[in-house]
């Protein structure tokens with residue numbers, strides 16, 4: 001059995017979307033970040049960085065238990081365990097890895113920086129504006145890419161789409177201006193919105 005500890009953030013939802021879309025059964029444990037549940041010793045024992053998401057699989061590789069943090073690692077783990085949403089042709093793998101890393105290591109941390117800047121007790125507007133412009137540039141670039149290809153990594157739907165969606169969904173909800181006026185991203189986003197696995201994952 002799989003246990004997922006997460007919250008309704010982009011990283012948390014990247015992990016939950018992965019499990020739902022890959023069709024893996026799991027128990028969901030909502031971690032209350034506002035109450036600091038992720039800083040309790042029992043949670044830090046699962047992830048020394050004291051962050052969600054964390055996945056525990058009692059039947060990992062070789063039948064041995066696995067504890068895993070990092071939302072992109074959880075996404076890859078779910079894809080490999082289920083055999084779903086990884087590129088079939090090895091020649092597509094470099095583009096797939098590029099898309100996966102951009103979505104997980106560019107977009108989500110940039111969203112985190114913007115979110116922290118705009119929610120700071122004293123907002124420093126020039127800094128907030130620079131960070132917002134950087135995030136918008138990332139989405140604008142993805143809008144251009146999705147004008148030339150159907151999915152994040154090419155013509156095949158992969159977990160890179162799930163990864164991009166987590167950051168897109170969160171930004172659209174919190175700072176909609178940063179993804180507005182981007183028709184290709186919107187076309188792709190609507191297709192992702194309609195996926196039943198994604199819809200199940202986002203119901204908290």
Ligand SMILES: N[C@@H](CCC(=O)N[C@@H](CS)C(=O)NCC(=O)O)C(=O)O
Pocket residue numbers: 009010011012033038050051052053069070071072
């Ligand atoms: N690189 C990590 C980042 C995880 C992360 O930043 N988690 C945030 C929520 S999205 C968190 O737990 N924040 C609480 C804190 O850092 O105190 C991942 O992809 O999972």
